[in-house]
Amino acid sequence: MSDEILICRCEEVTEQEIKDAIKNGASTVDGVKRVTRAGKGLCQGRTCRCLVENLISRETKTPVEELEYPNNRPPVRVMKVKALAELDKEDQ
Amino acid sequence: MKREAEIVVIGSGIMGSSIAYNLAKAGKEVVVLEQNEICSGTSSATAAWLWPSDKTPEHYGRLAWHSMEIYKNLEEELGADFEYTITGSLELIWTEKQIESAKKLIELEEKLGHEVKILTQDETIKMEPVINPNVLGAIYCEEDGNLNPFLLVNAYIQAAKRHGAEINTNTKVQDLIVKGNSIKEIVTNKGSIKPGLVICAAGMYSKELAKKIGVDIPIHPERGFCLVSERLPKMLNTTVCGARQTASGNIVFGFVKDTVDSIDRKMYSRGMQMAANDIMRDMPSLGDINIIRSYTGIRVIPDDKFPILGPSEIIDNFWLSVTHSAVVFNCALSEIIVQLVNGERDTDSIPYYAYKRFIK
Ligand SMILES: Cc1cc2nc3c(=O)[nH]c(=O)nc-3n(C[C@H](O)[C@H](O)[C@H](O)COP(=O)(O)OP(=O)(O)OC[C@H]3O[C@@H](n4cnc5c(N)ncnc54)[C@H](O)[C@@H]3O)c2cc1C
Ligand code: FES
Numbered sequence: 001m002s003d004e005i006l007i008c009r010c011e012e013v014t015e016q017e018i019k020d021a022i023k024n025g026a027s028t029v030d031g032v033k034r035v036t037r038a039g040k041g042l043c044q045g046r047t048c049r050c051l052v053e054n055l056i057s058r059e060t061k062t063p064v065e066e067l068e069y070p071n072n073r074p075p076v077r078v079m080k081v082k083a084l085a086e087l088d089k090e091d092q
Numbered sequence: 093m094k095r096e097a098e099i100v101v102i103g104s105g106i107m108g109s110s111i112a113y114n115l116a117k118a119g120k121e122v123v124v125l126e127q128n129e130i131c132s133g134t135s136s137a138t139a140a141w142l143w144p145s146d147k148t149p150e151h152y153g154r155l156a157w158h159s160m161e162i163y164k165n166l167e168e169e170l171g172a173d174f175e176y177t178i179t180g181s182l183e184l185i186w187t188e189k190q191i192e193s194a195k196k197l198i199e200l201e202e203k204l205g206h207e208v209k210i211l212t213q214d215e216t217i218k219m220e221p222v223i224n225p226n227v228l229g230a231i232y233c234e235e236d237g238n239l240n241p242f243l244l245v246n247a248y249i250q251a252a253k254r255h256g257a258e259i260n261t262n263t264k265v266q267d268l269i270v271k272g273n274s275i276k277e278i279v280t281n282k283g284s285i286k287p288g289l290v291i292c293a294a295g296m297y298s299k300e301l302a303k304k305i306g307v308d309i310p311i312h313p314e315r316g317f318c319l320v321s322e323r324l325p326k327m328l329n330t331t332v333c334g335a336r337q338t339a340s341g342n343i344v345f346g347f348v349k350d351t352v353d354s355i356d357r358k359m360y361s362r363g364m365q366m367a368a369n370d371i372m373r374d375m376p377s378l379g380d381i382n383i384i385r386s387y388t389g390i391r392v393i394p395d396d397k398f399p400i401l402g403p404s405e406i407i408d409n410f411w412l413s414v415t416h417s418a419v420v421f422n423c424a425l426s427e428i429i430v431q432l433v434n435g436e437r438d439t440d441s442i443p444y445y446a447y448k449r450f451i452k
Contacts, residue, residue, distance in 0.1 A: 024250065025249075025259060025261050026130075027261065028129055030129065031129035031261075034130075034131055034132075034136060034246075035242055035246050037340065040342075040385070041384075042382075044384055073385045074361075074386050075364070075383060075384075075386065078383065078384050079382065080381065080383070081319075081321075081372065081380070081381055082379035082380060084364050084365055084367075085371070085372045086365075087361050087362075087364065
């Protein structure tokens, strides 16, 4: 049944897919993200990151505190291309 | 982790994974050492275009096209989908000077048996309606495309394992112990291993690693900034020099080149803004789409731009595999490595790529 459970809603990644990635060697949130896309969605992992961390922790028997903290990838909130192009004008 | 192995590959980016797979398939005992997770270096921050049609001069172009031949059956061979797709490519033309160099490229490609064309303004907009209508035209090649680098590396790694390779992640090479003229021991945070042959595919970290044992690799870093859009309906038909749309619908933008003197992968707001400015120039109609993520990657550029492949000459069992454009070239380069290992060819057959070229 657990393969039916959605961990990352944005990218529709199931618990089983994440477990498979961990079995194949992924041991961090970023590692899982690279192979499954969990965390690459519109919310950029705000919803699923903790769930992924808990899964890694359980499967690899590592306390959550000891897992490598994932890289933050700006922008923190979605931004339009237009707005990003204007960034320099704000700097000046 | 094994304590001894015929061949130890340092790094599990596109190059390390490709080499590990091809050597394991050829029956060699292979151990991979990766300091982080697989595909966590430059290969995780690439644009991932398969763009053989702009590789010059002739020998480099031939190498690129040979790699593309190998790609044709690679998904089947590896038993995995890595979103390999041939879309055709567009490089926008903004200046007359570009037209002149395009003409030379067309001549070269014709000689290599591939068609590169100059499209008019109308033809360009028809092929790719999101392009700025003020563009002069575009250079087009039907045979270029792109792929998903994470899936490619993962496919290589899983296939390498099936052929008996041992993959060690979170295993950082800390030291190389040399006695006489060869590496006797590789020291990692997970203990030591005695290598027969060591192949360094550590990307941007190769220079520092090789320096420890007196090998100077003439490469320099160049930073790139990329932006990723939200998932979108199909908007791009081709791989545009600056943008590709993935199988999931996200558009990955980025062609920014920034010469730097360090291998720092932090994102700067200036980087995001440069990339966004490029989009506004090339595809202004995409100004309203949402960007959900950005990333920085370090391109490793050999000083003479060509791959550095095979024996380091200075240390007997220390080989190199350091290159730019590994997405394109890895298949051909791994094939050469296997042939060198098997003694089926020597470095005289790769005068432009062997380390020997740097020894006066
Ligand atoms: C923005 C950008 C766009 C690009 N676009 C394209 C493109 O469109 N087409 C193309 O063909 N190429 C492109 N490239 C280039 C391409 O991405 C690289 O050539 C390729 O990723 C290099 O792969 P690699 O395996 O040599 O290095 P990497 O992917 O960097 O792999 C090296 C690995 O070695 C590991 N490592 C390093 N030191 C150690 C150590 N001491 N112990 C253990 N492990 C170690 C690292 O963790 C890393 O995983 C682009 C690059 C950038 C930055
Ligand atoms: S739920 Fe995973 S990215 Fe949004």
